Amino acid sequence: MRIALLGGTGDVGEGLALRWAYHTNHDVVIGSRDPDAAHDAAAAYQETVAEHGRETKITGFENAMAADRADVVVLSVPPYHVADTVDAVADSLDADDVLVTPAAGMQRDEDGFHYHPPGAGSVTALVADAAPEDVPVVGAFHNLAAGRLANLDADLGIDTLLVGEDESAKDVVAGIAEDIDGLRALDAGGIANAAEIESLTPLLINVAQHNDGLHDLGVSFR
Structure with a gap:
C-alpha cells in the first residue's frame, strides 16, 4: 500500500513516515507545498531508517502529486490548513482512496493548552x-x-482511536496503524465522536509539561 503524508515535513508527518518506513513494507511518500522540501525530508527520513538497519525508499513530491500516487492520504498539517490542503488535492483523490486526519484544534494561553x-x-x-x-x-x-x-529506539505500547462513517476505510487505517509495532487501533465510532478524541491532545500536552518523565506521553486503554 502507498501512504502519502501531506505536510510530511512536520513533526507528526516525520514520526509516522519513519515508523511506516521502518516497521512495514508500505511505500511512503512525503508531500509538501514545496516539492524541494518534500524531497529533502524524504531523503533525511530514508537516511534515518538506514541508520537503524533497514534499507527503504521514501519519495517526496508536491502535495497534489503525492496524493495522486497514494492509496491512503494523511493530512499531517496544522488544523488551520486542513481545508485548504484538501481543496488543493481534491482532483487527485477518488473513491478508492482513504483520507486521514490526525489534527486537533488547540489554543494556548498562560495556563496551558486548550481544545479549540x-x-x-x-x-x-x-x-x-x-x-x-x-x-x-x-x-x-x-x-x-x-x-x-x-525516536525509532522508543517502544510505543500505545493506542490510537479511529472515527469515521465508512467501516471499510476504518479497517484500512486500523491495518496500517497496527502494522507499526506497539501501536493498537481502537474503533471509537462515527465522526460525531471526533471532538472527544481530539480534545485529549491538549490534555496530554498539559500533563506532559507538568510531570517529569512524561514528555512523550501516550494513551493506552485497559
Whole structure:
C-alpha cells in the first residue's frame, strides 16, 4: 500500500513516515507545498531508517502529486490548513482512496493548552465537509507524541482511536496503524465522536509539561 503524508515535513508527518518506513513494507511518500522540501525530508527520513538497519525508499513530491500516487492520504498539517490542503488535492483523490486526519484544534494561553474546535465541531468533521463526497474520511493518530514516534529506539505500547462513517476505510487505517509495532487501533465510532478524541491532545500536552518523565506521553486503554 502507498501512504502519502501531506505536510510530511512536520513533526507528526516525520514520526509516522519513519515508523511506516521502518516497521512495514508500505511505500511512503512525503508531500509538501514545496516539492524541494518534500524531497529533502524524504531523503533525511530514508537516511534515518538506514541508520537503524533497514534499507527503504521514501519519495517526496508536491502535495497534489503525492496524493495522486497514494492509496491512503494523511493530512499531517496544522488544523488551520486542513481545508485548504484538501481543496488543493481534491482532483487527485477518488473513491478508492482513504483520507486521514490526525489534527486537533488547540489554543494556548498562560495556563496551558486548550481544545479549540472549528465551527464544524471537530477538525475531522471539517475535513469530511471539505473532502469530495465519495472519498471516505477517517480521524486517527490524534493523540500520538511526535517525538516518541520519531525516536525509532522508543517502544510505543500505545493506542490510537479511529472515527469515521465508512467501516471499510476504518479497517484500512486500523491495518496500517497496527502494522507499526506497539501501536493498537481502537474503533471509537462515527465522526460525531471526533471532538472527544481530539480534545485529549491538549490534555496530554498539559500533563506532559507538568510531570517529569512524561514528555512523550501516550494513551493506552485497559
